[in-house]
Amino acid sequence: MSRQKIGIVGSGLIGRAWAMLFAAAGYWVQMYDILDTQLTTALQELEKELHRLEEKGSLRGKIRAAEQLALIDVTTKLDELVKDALHIQECVPEVLQLKQTLYSQLDELLDGITVVASSTSTFMPSLYSEGLSRKEQMLVAHPLNPPYFIPLVEIVPAPWTSKEAVEQTKSLMLNIGQRPVTLNREIEGFATNRIQYAILNEVWRLVASGILTVADVDRVLSQGLGLRYALLGSLETAHLNAPGGVADYFHRFGGEISAVSATYGATPNTREDAVTLAEIAKQCEELVPIEGLGERRAVRDEFLIQLAKLKKQFE
Ligand code: NAI
Structure with a gap:
């Protein structure tokens, strides 16, 4: 053939x-x-x-x-x-x-x-x-x-x-x-960026309001949520987190989710807010200097290779 x-x-x-x-x-x-x-x-x-x-x-x-x-x-x-x-x-x-x-x-x-x-x-x-x-x-x-x-x-x-x-x-x-x-129909940002931007907006607000440093806000994902998300999506995560599954989860926590969500505030203007951007850039560059980005990308790729092998064992 x-x-x-x-x-x-x-x-x-x-x-x-x-x-x-x-x-x-x-x-x-x-x-x-x-x-x-x-x-x-x-x-x-x-x-x-x-x-x-x-x-x-x-x-x-x-x-x-x-x-x-x-x-x-x-x-x-x-x-x-x-x-x-x-x-x-x-x-x-x-x-x-x-x-x-x-x-x-x-x-x-x-x-x-x-x-x-x-x-x-x-x-x-x-x-x-x-x-x-x-x-x-x-x-x-x-x-x-x-x-x-x-x-x-x-x-x-x-x-x-x-x-x-x-x-x-x-x-x-x-x-x-x-x-x-x-996707059943086209939408701006497709799915990945819509979700990614929702996260970026909230981490931006948490740093801009002085609640968390860059290192700590990233740790929330890299040492917390991200570990679960490497295996499960957010809905299956919720499904597993209540005795009666996802419906039970939203019955129990839906009120809290709405109340917290109402406090998020406006979508940050990440291009115009020069003060927050300078602060985020300063802290990020302290963690990984620009000249070290290549090395850090190589670490990311090596991690993803190992993670792909691990994920295969769970599929
Ligand atoms: P790139 O700049 O590395 O490569 C673009 C290539 O296209 C170059 O080799 C250039 O010579 C060639 N090129 C320019 N005009 C052309 C034409 N008229 N006909 C044929 N070739 C032409 O760009 P990259 O990063 O590979 O991005 C390509 C696409 O992939 C973009 O649409 C980007 O949004 C998308 N993408 C990029 C990601 C990334 O992380 N870089 C991730 C996911 C998607």
Whole structure:
């Protein structure tokens, strides 16, 4: 059986991560970029990264690093990328105008089977697919960084995305070992960022009002809630936290939840509140200086690798 082809548009951080995920599952991957040099760098980085993961025993998939690398090639021609592709994962920078131009070009080239999924963290699919003739084949498949170690993918359809395109993307994500969730309709921030921003807003308010330091407010998650959330979602957490399950939980604590929620105050203006921002930046940089971010990211990735192994034992 011939291998199915996946096209990746944009060979930066996220494009490379997708290339690794698809190659690990045995797909033939072609990467496209407007910069030739970027593609050369991407291939060199992929070679290093795949071998590094193999040496550490953290390579995904059943085939060796060298075989995975052999499944990845590059092109600077968009029509060549699109030809015979089952799926195209778009990973160009987060600039709406750039995405709109690219989707218009793709619209001219697509045939009937190819689904185009954007990795965008912020743009609802209708913003770049409206008015295009192949708009039923376009949606969002949003990963979390680093996608190689975090399995969640948010699949977000535009109002006109076909059910088939959603289903095809869902099966593909499951095939490569990711864990998709599908939103029934598009919404600003999708699900992850809506929840993440709710948390960011409240930690901001707790620091701004002098109730907690940055280190302590982050500890509430890293030494507390986050430990449960690495296994359970917030609703299952609630379900387990009352003798009669989730209905009992909300009967017991719903009044308290509403009363506390009424004290949250306005949504912080995180860009304009320069005083709080300076304070948060100062405290964060005392904990991790800017020049130490790379090292700390490496620790995060190593932790996620170990956590992924642990999680497998509980699934
Ligand atoms: P990046 O800046 O690392 O890579 C972008 C790549 O796209 C570069 O190689 C650039 O040469 C190429 N490019 C620019 N214009 C192009 C065009 N017209 N056609 C083809 N290639 C083009 O960006 P990154 O971080 O990989 O982000 C890509 C997408 O993934 C964005 O939509 C972003 O929101 C999303 N995303 C990023 C995450 C992150 O943590 N960096 C997490 C989840 C999603």
